[in-house]
Each structure stands twice: as C-alpha cells, then as structure tokens.
Amino acid sequence: MTTTPRTSHSPATVLVANRGEIALRIIRTLKRMGIGSVAVHTDADAGAPHTLAADLALRVDGYLDSGAIVAAALESGASMVHPGYGFLSENAGFARACAGAGLVFVGPPASAIEAMGDKIRAKDTVAAAGVPVLGGFAEKPGQPLDDDALLHAAAETGYPLLLKPSAGGGGKGMRAVHSPDDLVAAAAAARREALASFGDPTLLVERLVRRPRHIEVQVLADGHGNVVHLGERECSLQRRHQKVVEEAPSPLLTAAQREAMGGAAVAAARSCGYTGAGTVEFIAEASGGDGEPELSFSFLEMNTRLQVEHPVTEEVVAIRGGRGIDLVELQVRIALGDPLPFGQEDVSWQGHAVESRIYAEDADRGFLPTGGPVLALSEPSGARVDSGVAAGGEVTSAFDPMLAKVITWGPDRAEALRRMDAALGAYVLLGCVTNTAFLRRLLRHPRVAAGDLSTDLIETDPPEPAPGALPEHVYAAAALDHQLDLEPGGAGPSADRFATPDGWRMGGPAWTPWRLRAPRHDSAVVRVRRDGAAGAPGAYLVRVDDGAPVAATARRSADGSCLTVTHAGRTRTYARADDPATGHRWLGAGGTAWTLHEEPVAAALRDDDAAVDGTVRSPMPGTVLAVPVEVGQAVLAGTPLAVVEAMKMEHSVPSPFDGTVTGVAVRPGASVPMDAPLVTVEPVRAEPADAPPDPSVPTPATREEHTP
Structure with a gap:
C-alpha cells in the first residue's frame, strides 16, 4: 500500500x-498548524507523554525498526514522516524507504544525508566548495589501519589528535590522544564504541585543537534554490564531547565573523544539494591580544536534521524585526514544497538565549548515568521547558540520558544567564539524580560568566564542586518530615498517644531521635521535640548531631507533595516524595534533590573508609559489554575488570587494588542494576620481610612495565 504526498494546500498528517x-x-x-499527528511507541513508552499527546499512537518493537515505522505511517494514513533527531533522522536508507512508500520525509534528500553522514566524505565535499577543514587522515570503510600504519599516519599529522567515528556524531566514540603510547588502545575503544553506536567502526583522525570553541550555524534550504543561515550557536560547554549548555549568539563572534562563518555554512549546504533545516558545525580558535580577537574556524561536520539546541536560535532570530521563529514549522513547509518566506536580508537577531540540558546523570560521580522513577516533577513557569518526562514515569538506561531542556531569553547575555539560574533553581525532579545543581554551579563559573569558553573547560577548569557535607537544613527538614508522620492524623501506625513514638510525655515533650543517611554522606542523628514555649502548632526544636537546639516549624501541603520548613530563621519549601520500591524519601529545593533514608537509631554507623571486601560493583545501571578477566588472573590496580554501557556511554570499571580475581558474577550481554556485583578481587597480602616472593603476584618491576 502506498500513499500520495499531499501539497501544502491540502490537509496532512x-x-x-x-x-x-x-x-x-x-x-x-503540528497541532498549532492544524496538522494531524501520529506517534509511535514501544511497550515501555505506552504511557509516555509523547504517546498520549498525539492524535493517534501505534506500537512498534523499536524506534530503529524502519520497516515497522514506515508500515505504521501507512496504516495510520499519514502522508509525512518527521524523524526528529537521533534514531533514524540521519539514516539515508530510512529516507529512501519513506520516499519509496509515497511518504514525504521531513528532511533532506537521501543523497545529502549520505554525503554529510560520513565524516570523511563530508570533509572532502565541503573542502571542494572552499570551506576550511582540519588536517588529518581517515580509514577506509571495512579496512581499519593496523597498529603500525596508524602510528605512522598519526606521526605525520602530529599530536595531539582526536579520533572520531566516521559514521556518527553526538560525541560518541570520540577519543583525545596526546601521545603514541595511548593511540592503539584509544583506537580500539573508539572502534568498539563506533560499531556499537553506528554499526561502522571506521575512524576519522584529525588534529586536536587546543582550547577549541564549538560553534555551529543553523541553515535553511528550500527546494527552489534558496539557502539562508540563521546565525550561530555557541556549544562549547561539553562533557565527554557532548553538549551541556548552548547559547545564541556566541559571545565570541563579531558581526563580520558571523557573516564569514554563515557564508561558509551556506556553501557547505549548497555543496550537497541540501533542503530543510540543518546545522553546520565548526571548530573555532580565537587568538590575539587586546581588542578584537582573530578567528580561525574549520569544518567539523554537518548534522542533516534538527539539533537538540535549536530552541536558542528560535528565541533570538528576528525576521523583518519580529522576534521568534518555529524551525519545525519551516521544516514541514519546506517538505511540502513551499519556498522560504524570507531571504538573508530579512534575518536579524534580538537579545540572547541560553539552553541547559537536564540529564539523568550524577555530575559528582564523573557524570555517570542514573535512573529511577519520576516520583515528582516541578518545572519552572518563567522559562521555556521542552520536556519528555512526567511524574509517574520511569527513567531507564535504554535511551539517551537527556530528560528535558530549559531555555531562557534576555535582552542581553547577563540577563539570560540570570533567568537561567532562577529557572534551574525552580526545576526539581525527585526519584532520579539529575545534573541540575551542577548546571547552576557551571553557569556561575567566572569564565562562563565572562564568555571565555572552550570545549575542555568542564574537564580542565571545572566549576566549584558540590558541598562535601549535606546542608544542616536538609537533615532538619527530613527529620521534621518523618516527625510529621507521627503526629495525630499523620502516617503513623496508631492514634494512641502512648503507643506513638513521637516523644510525647505526660510531663512535657521529650526528644525523638532520627538517624538519617544520604548517599555518599555520613549519617546524622537528628533529635526533634515539640517546642512547648512556642505554643504554636507545628513548632519544634531540632538538634542535628551535637549542635545547639534550633527553633523550627514544619507543615505539609494538603496533598503531601510539599514540605514548608522554617529553620534557623529561613523558610524553604521542599518538594517531597516517597519511593515505594526502596522506602527512601526524597526532598528537593533550589534545583537540588536529596534522597535520605531512615536508619534504626541503634544501628552502627557504616565506616566508608573501612577495608573493602574486594567486590567490584557496577557504578550505574546498564549492560555488560565485556569482562576481560577470568578467575585466577592476577590484576593491577586500575586494570579494567568489566565494561558497562548505559545511555550510550561506555564505562570501564577498574580494579581498586593489586590482587587476584576470585570471582566473576556477570557475562557480556547481562543487564545489571546500579551496585550489582561484577567481579571479586582478593587483594595482595603483605608478606613477611624474609618470605620468598610469590611468582603469581606481579612484581614492582612488572607493574612498572605495564604502567601507561
């Protein structure tokens, strides 16, 4: 069955x-345009927000099953397919399959996807059009360079180098290499990740720019020969080569530099016969002293789709003086055959916009992916929030860790950043650790405030770390929240005042002790009692550990979703939720969320510095890709014991010390939760001074030989 593409003058789905x-x-x-929408979903997404928002939703086995998605489009009566970004958006075969079925693909022609989808071919194509490119070398598809050839080509290019999968983007598989000693191992890891992510291990190797800036230009091209650019976005704030914060315009570029970079982007789009919305990415280097810096830039890649960060362009672009555009609407109209409704001379820019990506990750543990239920969600009302989650949902390791984007606009950069800080402070998600608090610290970094950005800033000049100790007000709020459970009408098991362990006594209130622990923090003993002198309902005295008693009040909202506490003279309102799966309680305020669980008061404090038992656990939920050790094998501290992948991130789990592998609990392909046992290592025991050396244990000389 096929359908006939409709024109822009007839209804479309x-x-x-x-x-x-x-x-x-x-x-x-689509709803604003009066166009019908069809969603596809897997079983896990049957109740997801996007599934519920569409006019019609159809089940598929997977978002990468192009045949099933084309069949779903035909079944639904849709005439067009919009691929979004990720998944099949840059898959030329999918674009051809849509066209073959009579469906309009909302994107560029398959030939343009092929030309720009392979980094090696893309580089050759744009270079022929006069676009500047970086020096380097490339492997041929299906013919990886052997170690000697790789080392020779790298020596000719010169270090440092950047290894990149030719077939994909998003920072996946990229490795920086600073010396020949690291090249072979880095190339093997990059090929493995490229094969897993894109089905192609071919590598492109380029000169690594020191302190680079990642600047990209939004382009639009119609089917009538018109190509325009909509200015640039600064995307230099990255971790693991993936963007964290983006803004438009770049604080670096002058008007003349914007015109030069925009012209190069238009030339790149024309070189491959592009139509639709696309992004040309550049690596830029600024040099020079006082005054206007000199700028050199080189082509990085072209993304033949909508970008995650497109909202900042939408917020600042002004067409004939009217601020704001909708790139999705323009994509659809171009796909329907309409010409662009404006030319380059009609484009200007107003104000400044910033976008922060909310990731399900723990920034204080090396940005490891997290997950869990969305117990509660509070989004800022004064900012644009493009979100894909809702309370009651689940964040799993099956997809990318990005949950939402927060976008703010201001008349200038300083105001846009101020509004972003306020918006992030109002964003709270309970049940899953996110990077929101880290984003606030990052945006307060002096270099970020000054616009002195580079792609390695987070790695080499990170923002202030999170406080080492949990704030006293959080322990106090958590204890008061538990105390409210014991009040008459609370969550306590009994209304009998003599049977309720809340410290009530005939002669007056007594202290009720609570021992609370938050992950990676010491536990605290918090004592709470009613403040008889205050005489007001909800009035208490609170002592955290051995501190002095502090007057406090506490009350919950009618639905129990908020806790308002006045402690040490400051009033804060916390979002609160209980996780029925773990019994842990979550509190969130100011963009930060904490999970605190109650421990028995008589329980011994755990000594986090005690000798470990040798069980190496998974630092995140995910899938085991490799277990390169076996029982009986001698290992050194730092030796990879397992490789775990989650949310498109590969993480090598090292041995914590020298020793011998005594147990392997998992096999490649196994799905593991966070903290699941992976491998057990028996540490090397100290030998008596006169004892002969054990030949099965690596000697110091052997360790030196294997040290990178």
Missing part, C-alpha cells in the same frame, strides 16, 4: 518517528 521531548515539541507545532 505527520507521523513522528521519535520519542521524548523532541516528539512532544514536534507534535506541539
């Missing part, structure tokens, strides 16, 4: 071949 926040964002525009 669009199937959105994606999920999460981008699917919702596309559906929102």
Whole structure:
C-alpha cells in the first residue's frame, strides 16, 4: 500500500518517528498548524507523554525498526514522516524507504544525508566548495589501519589528535590522544564504541585543537534554490564531547565573523544539494591580544536534521524585526514544497538565549548515568521547558540520558544567564539524580560568566564542586518530615498517644531521635521535640548531631507533595516524595534533590573508609559489554575488570587494588542494576620481610612495565 504526498494546500498528517521531548515539541507545532499527528511507541513508552499527546499512537518493537515505522505511517494514513533527531533522522536508507512508500520525509534528500553522514566524505565535499577543514587522515570503510600504519599516519599529522567515528556524531566514540603510547588502545575503544553506536567502526583522525570553541550555524534550504543561515550557536560547554549548555549568539563572534562563518555554512549546504533545516558545525580558535580577537574556524561536520539546541536560535532570530521563529514549522513547509518566506536580508537577531540540558546523570560521580522513577516533577513557569518526562514515569538506561531542556531569553547575555539560574533553581525532579545543581554551579563559573569558553573547560577548569557535607537544613527538614508522620492524623501506625513514638510525655515533650543517611554522606542523628514555649502548632526544636537546639516549624501541603520548613530563621519549601520500591524519601529545593533514608537509631554507623571486601560493583545501571578477566588472573590496580554501557556511554570499571580475581558474577550481554556485583578481587597480602616472593603476584618491576 502506498500513499500520495499531499501539497501544502491540502490537509496532512505527520507521523513522528521519535520519542521524548523532541516528539512532544514536534507534535506541539503540528497541532498549532492544524496538522494531524501520529506517534509511535514501544511497550515501555505506552504511557509516555509523547504517546498520549498525539492524535493517534501505534506500537512498534523499536524506534530503529524502519520497516515497522514506515508500515505504521501507512496504516495510520499519514502522508509525512518527521524523524526528529537521533534514531533514524540521519539514516539515508530510512529516507529512501519513506520516499519509496509515497511518504514525504521531513528532511533532506537521501543523497545529502549520505554525503554529510560520513565524516570523511563530508570533509572532502565541503573542502571542494572552499570551506576550511582540519588536517588529518581517515580509514577506509571495512579496512581499519593496523597498529603500525596508524602510528605512522598519526606521526605525520602530529599530536595531539582526536579520533572520531566516521559514521556518527553526538560525541560518541570520540577519543583525545596526546601521545603514541595511548593511540592503539584509544583506537580500539573508539572502534568498539563506533560499531556499537553506528554499526561502522571506521575512524576519522584529525588534529586536536587546543582550547577549541564549538560553534555551529543553523541553515535553511528550500527546494527552489534558496539557502539562508540563521546565525550561530555557541556549544562549547561539553562533557565527554557532548553538549551541556548552548547559547545564541556566541559571545565570541563579531558581526563580520558571523557573516564569514554563515557564508561558509551556506556553501557547505549548497555543496550537497541540501533542503530543510540543518546545522553546520565548526571548530573555532580565537587568538590575539587586546581588542578584537582573530578567528580561525574549520569544518567539523554537518548534522542533516534538527539539533537538540535549536530552541536558542528560535528565541533570538528576528525576521523583518519580529522576534521568534518555529524551525519545525519551516521544516514541514519546506517538505511540502513551499519556498522560504524570507531571504538573508530579512534575518536579524534580538537579545540572547541560553539552553541547559537536564540529564539523568550524577555530575559528582564523573557524570555517570542514573535512573529511577519520576516520583515528582516541578518545572519552572518563567522559562521555556521542552520536556519528555512526567511524574509517574520511569527513567531507564535504554535511551539517551537527556530528560528535558530549559531555555531562557534576555535582552542581553547577563540577563539570560540570570533567568537561567532562577529557572534551574525552580526545576526539581525527585526519584532520579539529575545534573541540575551542577548546571547552576557551571553557569556561575567566572569564565562562563565572562564568555571565555572552550570545549575542555568542564574537564580542565571545572566549576566549584558540590558541598562535601549535606546542608544542616536538609537533615532538619527530613527529620521534621518523618516527625510529621507521627503526629495525630499523620502516617503513623496508631492514634494512641502512648503507643506513638513521637516523644510525647505526660510531663512535657521529650526528644525523638532520627538517624538519617544520604548517599555518599555520613549519617546524622537528628533529635526533634515539640517546642512547648512556642505554643504554636507545628513548632519544634531540632538538634542535628551535637549542635545547639534550633527553633523550627514544619507543615505539609494538603496533598503531601510539599514540605514548608522554617529553620534557623529561613523558610524553604521542599518538594517531597516517597519511593515505594526502596522506602527512601526524597526532598528537593533550589534545583537540588536529596534522597535520605531512615536508619534504626541503634544501628552502627557504616565506616566508608573501612577495608573493602574486594567486590567490584557496577557504578550505574546498564549492560555488560565485556569482562576481560577470568578467575585466577592476577590484576593491577586500575586494570579494567568489566565494561558497562548505559545511555550510550561506555564505562570501564577498574580494579581498586593489586590482587587476584576470585570471582566473576556477570557475562557480556547481562543487564545489571546500579551496585550489582561484577567481579571479586582478593587483594595482595603483605608478606613477611624474609618470605620468598610469590611468582603469581606481579612484581614492582612488572607493574612498572605495564604502567601507561
């Protein structure tokens, strides 16, 4: 069965071949345009926000099953398919399959996807059009360079180098290499991740720019020969080569530099016969002393789709003086055959916009992916939030860790950043650790405030770390929250005043002790008692550990979702939720969320510095990719014991000390939760001074030989 593409003058229905926040964002525009929307979903997403938002939703086995998605489009009566970003958005075969079925693909032609989708071919194509490119070398598809050839080519290019998968983007598989000693191992890891992520291990190797800035230009091209650029976005704040914060315009570029970079982006789009919305990415280097810096830039890649960070462009672009555009609407109209409704001379820019990506990750543990239930969600009302999650949902390791995007606009950069700080402070998600508090610290970094950005800033000049100790007000609030459970009408098991352990006595109130622990923090004993002198309901005295008693009040909202506490003269309102799966209680305020669980008062404090038992556990929920050790094998501190992948991130789990592997609990392909046992290592025991050396244990000389 096939359908006939409709013109822009007849009704249309669009199937959105994606999920999460981008699917919702596309559906929102389609509804405003009066165009029908169809969602696809897996079993896990049957109740997801994007599934519920569409006019019709159809089940598929997976978002990468192009045949099933084309069949769903035909079944639904859709005439168009919008791929969003990720998944099949840059898959030329999918674009051809849509065209073959009579469906309009909302994106560029398959030939342009192929030309720009392979980094090696893309580099050759744009270089022929006069776009500047970086020096380097490339492997041929299916013919990886052997170690000697790789080392020779690298020596000719010169270190440092950046290894990149030719077939994909998003920072996946990229490795920086600073010396020949690291090259072979880094290339093997990059090929493995490239094969897993994109099905192609071919590598492109380029000169690594020191302190680079990542600047990209939004382009639009119609089917009538018109190509324009909409200015640039600064995307230099990255971790693991993936963007964290983006802004428009760049604080670096002058008007003349913007015109030069925009012209190069237009040339790149024309070189491959592009139509639709696309992004040309550049690596930029600024040099020079006082005054206007000199700028050199080189082509990085072209993304033949909508970008995650497209909202900042939408917020600042002004067409004939009217601020704000909708790139999804323009994509759809171009796909329907309409010409661009404006030319380059009609484009200007107003104000400044910033976007922060909310990730399910623990920034204080090396940005490891997290997960869990969305017990409660509070989003800022004074900012644009493109979100893909809702309370009651679940964050799993099956998809990318990005949950939402917060976007703010201001008349200038300083005001946009101020509004972003306020918006992040109002964003609270309970049940899953996110990077929101880290984002606030990052945006307060002096270099970020000054616009002195580079892609290695987070790695080499990180923002202030999170406080080492949990704030006293959080322990106090958690104890008061538990105390409210014991009040008459609370969650306590009994209304009998003599049977309720809340410290009530005939002669007056007594202290009720609570021992509370938060992950990676010492436990605290918090004592609470009613403040008889205050005489007001909800009035207490609180002592955290051995501190002095502090007057406090506490009350919950009618629905129990908020806790308002006055402690040490300051009033704070916390979002609160209980996780029925673990029994842990979550509190959140100011963009930070904490999970605190009650421990028996008589329980011994855990000594986090005690000798470990040798059980090495998974630092995140995910899938085991490799276990390169076996029982009986001698290992050194730092030796990889297992490789775990989650949310498109590969993490090597090292041995904590020299020793011998005594147990392997998992096999490649196994799904593991966080803290699941992986490998057990028996540490090397100290030998008596006169004892002969054990030949099975690596000697110091052997360790030196294996030290990178």
